[in-house]
Amino acid sequence: MKKIEVIIRPEKLDDLKKILSKNEYSGLTVMSAMGCGHQKGFKNPEFEKLGLSINLLPKLYVMTIVWDEDLESILSQMVEKLSTGSVGDGKVFVSDIEDVMRIRTGERGRDIL
Known part of the structure; x- marks a missing residue:
């Protein structure tokens, strides 16, 4: 299993x-x-009201778990559908997951996803 953590533009959530x-x-x-990131953000007027100069942009953090065999296809589709070609499209982080458990029943493994 792989954990995919995606940081994207909010308007791209439906595509994801x-x-x-x-x-x-x-x-x-x-x-x-x-x-x-590289785009440096912009000064947020809401923070400036508080006397803070913070250059952050709104993003969404999305986390999901997929099977190893589906990973490359999903990543390819993300590039195709989520990319605007501009700086600030986001990042995808992939990591291994050893096991998963459903809290309600204690079930573990492949069947609970």
Whole structure:
């Protein structure tokens, strides 16, 4: 199993959900985030009201788990559908998952995803 952590533009969430659904994955966690990378962000007026000069842009953090055999296809689809070709499109982080457990029943392994 692989954990995919994606930081994307908020307007790209529906595209990401369609990619996952097309590959028969429905489970995901989404969190609102703020950040900047090479694009350096812009000074947020809301923070300036507080006397802070913070150059962050709104992003979404999405986490999901996929099977090893589906990873490359999903990553390719992400590049195709989520890329605008501009700085600030986001990042994808992939890591190994050893096991998974459903809290309600204690079930573990492949069947619970």
